[in-house]
Amino acid sequence: MKKITIQDVAKELNLSRNTVAKALNNSDTVAYETRYVVIKKAYEMGYSKLSPLVLNEYKIKDKLEKARTVVVFARRELSTFWNRIIMGISDELNKNNCKLQLNFISEEDEAKHIAPLDVDSDMSGIIILNVFHKEFLELILKKDVPVVFLDGPSDVYEISSMGDIVVFEGYHSTRMITEHLLSQGNKKIAFIGDISYCRTIRDRYEGYKAALSGYGIEPEEQFLITRHVEHKYYKQEEINAELEKLKELPEAIVCANDDIAKDAMLWLKRRGVKVPEEVAITGFDDKEEVELLSPALTTVHIGNQRMGRRLVQQLIWRIENMDLPKEIITINTETIIRESSVRQGKS
Numbered sequence: 001m002k003k004i005t006i007q008d009v010a011k012e013l014n015l016s017r018n019t020v021a022k023a024l025n026n027s028d029t030v031a032y033e034t035r036y037v038v039i040k041k042a043y044e045m046g047y048s049k050l051s052p053l054v055l056n057e058y059k060i061k062d063k064l065e066k067a068r069t070v071v072v073f074a075r076r077e078l079s080t081f082w083n084r085i086i087m088g089i090s091d092e093l094n095k096n097n098c099k100l101q102l103n104f105i106s107e108e109d110e111a112k113h114i115a116p117l118d119v120d121s122d123m124s125g126i127i128i129l130n131v132f133h134k135e136f137l138e139l140i141l142k143k144d145v146p147v148v149f150l151d152g153p154s155d156v157y158e159i160s161s162m163g164d165i166v167v168f169e170g171y172h173s174t175r176m177i178t179e180h181l182l183s184q185g186n187k188k189i190a191f192i193g194d195i196s197y198c199r200t201i202r203d204r205y206e207g208y209k210a211a212l213s214g215y216g217i218e219p220e221e222q223f224l225i226t227r228h229v230e231h232k233y234y235k236q237e238e239i240n241a242e243l244e245k246l247k248e249l250p251e252a253i254v255c256a257n258d259d260i261a262k263d264a265m266l267w268l269k270r271r272g273v274k275v276p277e278e279v280a281i282t283g284f285d286d287k288e289e290v291e292l293l294s295p296a297l298t299t300v301h302i303g304n305q306r307m308g309r310r311l312v313q314q315l316i317w318r319i320e321n322m323d324l325p326k327e328i329i330t331i332n333t334e335t336i337i338r339e340s341s342v343r344q345g346k347s
Helices: 006-013 017-024 032-045 052-065 081-096 105-111 134-139 173-182 200-212 236-242 258-270 289-291 303-322
Strands: 067-073 098-105 125-128 147-150 166-168 189-192 251-257 280-282 299-301 328-330 334-336
Touching: 006 032, 006 081, 017 032, 032 052, 032 134, 067 081, 067 303, 081 098, 081 189, 081 303, 125 303, 134 299, 134 328, 147 303, 166 200, 166 303, 173 200, 173 251, 173 299, 189 200, 236 258, 258 280, 258 289, 303 328
Parallel strands: 067 098, 067 125, 125 147, 147 166, 166 328, 189 251, 251 280
Antiparallel strands: 299 334
Protein backbone atom coordinates (compact mmCIF):
# COMPACT_ATOMS: atom_id res chain seq x y z
CA MET A 1 0.00 0.00 0.00
CA LYS A 2 1.40 3.37 -0.98
CA LYS A 3 2.55 5.65 1.82
CA ILE A 4 0.63 8.96 1.74
CA THR A 5 2.83 12.06 1.58
CA ILE A 6 2.28 15.80 2.00
CA GLN A 7 2.57 16.10 -1.78
CA ASP A 8 -0.29 13.60 -2.24
CA VAL A 9 -2.55 15.65 0.05
CA ALA A 10 -1.55 18.88 -1.70
CA LYS A 11 -2.32 17.41 -5.10
CA GLU A 12 -5.72 16.13 -3.96
CA LEU A 13 -6.71 19.60 -2.67
CA ASN A 14 -4.98 21.59 -5.42
CA LEU A 15 -2.93 23.44 -2.82
CA SER A 16 0.79 24.13 -2.61
CA ARG A 17 2.95 21.67 -0.71
CA ASN A 18 4.09 24.51 1.53
CA THR A 19 0.51 25.45 2.51
CA VAL A 20 -0.35 21.84 3.30
CA ALA A 21 2.83 21.38 5.36
CA LYS A 22 2.02 24.48 7.43
CA ALA A 23 -1.59 23.37 7.89
CA LEU A 24 -0.53 19.94 9.11
CA ASN A 25 1.79 21.65 11.61
CA ASN A 26 -1.21 23.72 12.79
CA SER A 27 0.44 26.99 11.79
CA ASP A 28 -1.75 30.03 12.35
CA THR A 29 -0.32 31.56 9.19
CA VAL A 30 -2.86 29.37 7.40
CA ALA A 31 -6.56 30.19 7.79
CA TYR A 32 -8.38 27.93 10.23
CA GLU A 33 -10.86 26.66 7.65
CA THR A 34 -8.02 25.78 5.28
CA ARG A 35 -6.21 23.97 8.08
CA TYR A 36 -9.38 22.02 8.85
CA VAL A 37 -9.88 21.02 5.19
CA VAL A 38 -6.26 19.87 4.96
CA ILE A 39 -6.37 17.93 8.25
CA LYS A 40 -9.62 16.26 7.29
CA LYS A 41 -8.34 15.23 3.86
CA ALA A 42 -5.02 13.96 5.27
CA TYR A 43 -6.90 11.94 7.89
CA GLU A 44 -9.22 10.44 5.25
CA MET A 45 -6.29 9.57 2.96
CA GLY A 46 -4.43 7.83 5.76
CA TYR A 47 -1.54 10.29 6.23
CA SER A 48 0.37 8.77 9.16
CA LYS A 49 2.27 11.77 10.54
CA LEU A 50 -0.64 13.79 11.93
CA SER A 51 0.30 15.05 15.41
CA PRO A 52 -2.07 14.30 18.34
CA LEU A 53 -2.71 18.05 18.70
CA VAL A 54 -3.74 18.47 15.07
CA LEU A 55 -5.73 15.23 15.02
CA ASN A 56 -7.57 16.30 18.16
CA GLU A 57 -8.51 19.60 16.57
CA TYR A 58 -9.88 17.75 13.56
CA LYS A 59 -11.91 15.41 15.77
CA ILE A 60 -13.41 18.27 17.74
CA LYS A 61 -14.53 20.07 14.59
CA ASP A 62 -15.84 16.85 13.10
CA LYS A 63 -17.78 16.14 16.27
CA LEU A 64 -19.37 19.57 16.19
CA GLU A 65 -20.43 19.12 12.60
CA LYS A 66 -22.23 15.93 13.48
CA ALA A 67 -23.93 17.32 16.60
CA ARG A 68 -27.70 17.08 16.78
CA THR A 69 -29.72 20.24 17.31
CA VAL A 70 -32.45 20.13 19.96
CA VAL A 71 -34.96 22.98 20.01
CA VAL A 72 -36.50 24.00 23.35
CA PHE A 73 -39.72 26.03 23.32
CA ALA A 74 -40.51 28.01 26.46
CA ARG A 75 -42.56 30.98 27.59
CA ARG A 76 -40.91 34.30 28.38
CA GLU A 77 -40.88 33.55 32.11
CA LEU A 78 -37.28 33.95 33.21
CA SER A 79 -36.83 32.85 36.81
CA THR A 80 -34.52 30.62 38.80
CA PHE A 81 -37.18 27.89 38.54
CA TRP A 82 -37.02 27.74 34.74
CA ASN A 83 -33.33 28.64 34.56
CA ARG A 84 -32.42 25.53 36.54
CA ILE A 85 -34.46 23.30 34.25
CA ILE A 86 -32.77 24.85 31.21
CA MET A 87 -29.36 24.39 32.86
CA GLY A 88 -30.11 20.70 33.32
CA ILE A 89 -31.19 20.45 29.68
CA SER A 90 -28.01 22.21 28.51
CA ASP A 91 -25.72 20.01 30.62
CA GLU A 92 -27.31 16.78 29.39
CA LEU A 93 -27.32 17.92 25.76
CA ASN A 94 -23.60 18.70 25.99
CA LYS A 95 -22.97 15.20 27.36
CA ASN A 96 -24.81 13.74 24.38
CA ASN A 97 -23.08 15.90 21.73
CA CYS A 98 -26.21 17.95 21.06
CA LYS A 99 -26.63 21.67 20.49
CA LEU A 100 -29.31 23.68 22.31
CA GLN A 101 -31.53 26.11 20.41
CA LEU A 102 -33.82 28.04 22.79
CA ASN A 103 -36.98 29.69 21.46
CA PHE A 104 -39.07 31.92 23.72
CA ILE A 105 -42.79 32.15 22.92
CA SER A 106 -44.83 35.18 23.99
CA GLU A 107 -48.51 34.95 24.91
CA GLU A 108 -49.26 37.20 21.94
CA ASP A 109 -47.43 34.90 19.50
CA GLU A 110 -49.33 31.91 20.85
CA ALA A 111 -52.69 33.69 20.68
CA LYS A 112 -52.07 34.86 17.09
CA HIS A 113 -50.52 31.52 16.04
CA ILE A 114 -47.22 33.13 15.08
CA ALA A 115 -44.47 30.52 14.81
CA PRO A 116 -40.80 31.40 15.46
CA LEU A 117 -38.92 32.34 12.29
CA ASP A 118 -36.52 29.40 12.58
CA VAL A 119 -39.15 26.76 13.33
CA ASP A 120 -38.40 25.10 9.99
CA SER A 121 -34.67 24.85 10.66
CA ASP A 122 -33.03 21.45 10.77
CA MET A 123 -33.53 19.80 14.15
CA SER A 124 -33.22 16.36 15.70
CA GLY A 125 -35.73 16.79 18.51
CA ILE A 126 -37.98 19.19 20.41
CA ILE A 127 -38.56 19.82 24.12
CA ILE A 128 -41.67 21.79 25.15
CA LEU A 129 -41.27 23.36 28.60
CA ASN A 130 -44.67 24.98 29.11
CA VAL A 131 -48.32 24.21 28.43
CA PHE A 132 -49.34 25.66 25.06
CA HIS A 133 -52.66 25.42 23.24
CA LYS A 134 -52.96 22.35 21.04
CA GLU A 135 -53.50 24.49 17.92
CA PHE A 136 -50.22 26.31 18.52
CA LEU A 137 -48.38 23.05 19.15
CA GLU A 138 -49.59 21.74 15.80
CA LEU A 139 -48.09 24.85 14.22
CA ILE A 140 -44.59 24.44 15.68
CA LEU A 141 -44.19 20.68 15.81
CA LYS A 142 -42.61 19.12 12.75
CA LYS A 143 -43.60 15.71 11.49
CA ASP A 144 -41.23 12.83 12.25
CA VAL A 145 -39.28 14.91 14.80
CA PRO A 146 -39.44 13.39 18.31
CA VAL A 147 -41.01 15.60 20.97
CA VAL A 148 -40.88 15.52 24.78
CA PHE A 149 -43.26 17.66 26.85
CA LEU A 150 -42.75 18.84 30.42
CA ASP A 151 -46.32 18.63 31.74
CA GLY A 152 -49.40 18.99 29.57
CA PRO A 153 -53.01 20.17 29.61
CA SER A 154 -55.40 19.10 32.35
CA ASP A 155 -56.54 16.28 30.08
CA VAL A 156 -53.05 15.21 29.16
CA TYR A 157 -54.30 12.74 26.55
CA GLU A 158 -55.13 15.68 24.28
CA ILE A 159 -51.44 15.79 23.32
CA SER A 160 -50.31 12.25 24.14
CA SER A 161 -50.17 11.33 20.45
CA MET A 162 -47.73 14.20 19.78
CA GLY A 163 -44.88 13.01 21.97
CA ASP A 164 -43.70 11.71 25.31
CA ILE A 165 -44.88 13.59 28.41
CA VAL A 166 -42.86 13.90 31.61
CA VAL A 167 -44.61 15.16 34.75
CA PHE A 168 -43.70 15.79 38.36
CA GLU A 169 -45.57 13.50 40.77
CA GLY A 170 -48.20 15.61 42.55
CA TYR A 171 -51.10 13.42 43.65
CA HIS A 172 -49.44 11.46 46.45
CA SER A 173 -47.20 14.29 47.67
CA THR A 174 -50.13 16.72 47.95
CA ARG A 175 -52.24 14.05 49.60
CA MET A 176 -49.44 13.59 52.13
CA ILE A 177 -49.24 17.34 52.82
CA THR A 178 -53.03 17.56 53.24
CA GLU A 179 -53.04 14.56 55.59
CA HIS A 180 -50.30 16.30 57.59
CA LEU A 181 -52.65 19.29 58.00
CA LEU A 182 -55.61 17.06 58.85
CA SER A 183 -53.59 15.18 61.47
CA GLN A 184 -53.29 18.43 63.43
CA GLY A 185 -57.05 18.77 63.66
CA ASN A 186 -57.53 21.14 60.71
CA LYS A 187 -60.84 20.47 58.94
CA LYS A 188 -61.50 23.67 57.02
CA ILE A 189 -58.77 23.37 54.41
CA ALA A 190 -58.76 25.42 51.19
CA PHE A 191 -57.08 24.68 47.87
CA ILE A 192 -55.84 27.37 45.46
CA GLY A 193 -54.88 26.52 41.89
CA ASP A 194 -56.26 26.72 38.34
CA ILE A 195 -57.10 23.05 37.80
CA SER A 196 -58.02 23.67 34.15
CA TYR A 197 -54.48 24.81 33.35
CA CYS A 198 -52.31 21.69 33.44
CA ARG A 199 -52.07 18.05 34.42
CA THR A 200 -49.77 18.60 37.41
CA ILE A 201 -52.09 21.10 39.13
CA ARG A 202 -55.05 18.80 38.48
CA ASP A 203 -53.10 15.93 40.11
CA ARG A 204 -52.35 18.06 43.18
CA TYR A 205 -56.01 18.97 43.51
CA GLU A 206 -57.03 15.30 43.27
CA GLY A 207 -54.50 14.44 45.99
CA TYR A 208 -55.94 17.17 48.22
CA LYS A 209 -59.49 15.86 47.71
CA ALA A 210 -58.43 12.27 48.35
CA ALA A 211 -56.90 13.21 51.70
CA LEU A 212 -60.08 15.02 52.82
CA SER A 213 -62.21 12.12 51.65
CA GLY A 214 -60.08 9.74 53.70
CA TYR A 215 -60.98 11.77 56.78
CA GLY A 216 -64.67 11.86 55.83
CA ILE A 217 -64.58 15.60 55.06
CA GLU A 218 -66.38 17.32 52.19
CA PRO A 219 -64.61 20.61 51.38
CA GLU A 220 -66.70 23.77 51.53
CA GLU A 221 -67.37 25.28 48.13
CA GLN A 222 -65.92 28.66 49.13
CA PHE A 223 -62.59 26.98 49.95
CA LEU A 224 -62.22 25.48 46.46
CA ILE A 225 -60.42 28.29 44.64
CA THR A 226 -59.88 26.33 41.45
CA ARG A 227 -61.70 28.13 38.63
CA HIS A 228 -59.85 29.35 35.54
CA VAL A 229 -58.43 32.87 35.80
CA GLU A 230 -56.32 34.74 33.26
CA HIS A 231 -52.96 34.36 35.00
CA LYS A 232 -53.67 31.03 36.72
CA TYR A 233 -53.28 32.67 40.17
CA TYR A 234 -49.68 33.65 39.40
CA LYS A 235 -50.62 37.31 39.99
CA GLN A 236 -50.95 38.75 43.48
CA GLU A 237 -54.17 40.58 42.46
CA GLU A 238 -55.87 37.31 41.54
CA ILE A 239 -55.02 35.76 44.90
CA ASN A 240 -56.17 38.88 46.76
CA ALA A 241 -59.48 38.97 44.87
CA GLU A 242 -60.29 35.35 45.71
CA LEU A 243 -59.32 35.57 49.38
CA GLU A 244 -61.33 38.78 49.81
CA LYS A 245 -64.47 36.84 48.82
CA LEU A 246 -64.20 34.37 51.71
CA LYS A 247 -66.90 34.66 54.36
CA GLU A 248 -64.48 33.16 56.87
CA LEU A 249 -60.85 32.12 56.81
CA PRO A 250 -59.91 28.46 56.45
CA GLU A 251 -57.69 26.78 59.03
CA ALA A 252 -55.19 25.88 56.32
CA ILE A 253 -54.54 26.53 52.63
CA VAL A 254 -53.01 23.99 50.25
CA CYS A 255 -51.50 25.96 47.36
CA ALA A 256 -50.79 24.47 43.93
CA ASN A 257 -47.31 26.03 43.92
CA ASP A 258 -44.91 28.16 45.95
CA ASP A 259 -45.78 31.40 44.13
CA ILE A 260 -49.42 31.08 45.17
CA ALA A 261 -48.38 30.18 48.72
CA LYS A 262 -46.13 33.24 48.94
CA ASP A 263 -48.89 35.59 47.79
CA ALA A 264 -51.46 33.99 50.09
CA MET A 265 -49.06 34.31 53.01
CA LEU A 266 -48.48 38.00 52.23
CA TRP A 267 -52.24 38.63 52.07
CA LEU A 268 -52.74 37.01 55.47
CA LYS A 269 -49.85 38.88 57.07
CA ARG A 270 -51.14 42.25 55.83
CA ARG A 271 -54.37 41.53 57.69
CA GLY A 272 -52.60 40.53 60.88
CA VAL A 273 -53.38 36.83 60.48
CA LYS A 274 -50.61 34.69 61.97
CA VAL A 275 -49.09 31.83 59.95
CA PRO A 276 -49.26 29.01 60.98
CA GLU A 277 -50.95 29.76 64.33
CA GLU A 278 -54.21 30.91 62.72
CA VAL A 279 -53.88 29.70 59.12
CA ALA A 280 -51.37 27.09 57.97
CA ILE A 281 -49.91 27.37 54.44
CA THR A 282 -48.28 24.85 52.08
CA GLY A 283 -46.80 25.16 48.59
CA PHE A 284 -45.25 23.03 45.86
CA ASP A 285 -41.94 23.20 43.90
CA ASP A 286 -39.46 24.13 46.68
CA LYS A 287 -38.28 27.21 44.78
CA GLU A 288 -35.14 28.91 46.04
CA GLU A 289 -37.10 32.09 46.74
CA VAL A 290 -39.21 30.41 49.44
CA GLU A 291 -36.15 30.22 51.67
CA LEU A 292 -36.67 33.95 52.24
CA LEU A 293 -40.20 33.44 53.58
CA SER A 294 -40.90 33.51 57.28
CA PRO A 295 -42.07 31.10 58.54
CA ALA A 296 -40.29 28.63 56.25
CA LEU A 297 -42.70 27.11 53.73
CA THR A 298 -43.87 23.51 53.75
CA THR A 299 -43.59 22.39 50.14
CA VAL A 300 -42.66 19.59 47.71
CA HIS A 301 -39.14 19.37 46.31
CA ILE A 302 -39.03 18.54 42.60
CA GLY A 303 -35.38 18.87 41.53
CA ASN A 304 -35.48 21.25 38.55
CA GLN A 305 -32.00 20.58 37.21
CA ARG A 306 -32.52 16.84 37.48
CA MET A 307 -35.78 17.21 35.55
CA GLY A 308 -33.99 19.10 32.78
CA ARG A 309 -31.53 16.24 32.41
CA ARG A 310 -34.35 13.70 32.45
CA LEU A 311 -36.18 15.46 29.61
CA VAL A 312 -33.07 15.17 27.44
CA GLN A 313 -32.55 11.52 28.37
CA GLN A 314 -36.10 10.76 27.29
CA LEU A 315 -35.62 12.64 24.02
CA ILE A 316 -32.37 10.80 23.20
CA TRP A 317 -34.09 7.49 23.93
CA ARG A 318 -37.04 8.48 21.75
CA ILE A 319 -34.76 9.49 18.84
CA GLU A 320 -33.40 5.95 18.90
CA ASN A 321 -36.82 4.31 19.43
CA MET A 322 -39.21 6.19 17.17
CA ASP A 323 -41.46 3.19 16.54
CA LEU A 324 -42.26 2.41 20.19
CA PRO A 325 -45.50 3.71 21.80
CA LYS A 326 -45.53 7.20 23.31
CA GLU A 327 -45.02 7.38 27.08
CA ILE A 328 -46.30 9.41 30.04
CA ILE A 329 -43.58 9.39 32.69
CA THR A 330 -43.95 10.46 36.32
CA ILE A 331 -40.90 11.67 38.25
CA ASN A 332 -41.01 11.21 42.02
CA THR A 333 -40.97 14.23 44.33
CA GLU A 334 -40.15 14.77 48.00
CA THR A 335 -42.50 16.29 50.58
CA ILE A 336 -40.77 18.75 52.93
CA ILE A 337 -42.54 19.77 56.16
CA ARG A 338 -41.48 23.17 57.52
CA GLU A 339 -42.79 25.74 59.98
CA SER A 340 -45.58 27.24 57.84
CA SER A 341 -47.85 24.22 58.39
CA VAL A 342 -46.94 23.12 61.91
CA ARG A 343 -49.04 24.38 64.82
CA GLN A 344 -47.09 24.63 68.08
CA GLY A 345 -47.40 21.47 70.12
CA LYS A 346 -48.75 19.50 67.14
CA SER A 347 -47.05 17.38 64.45
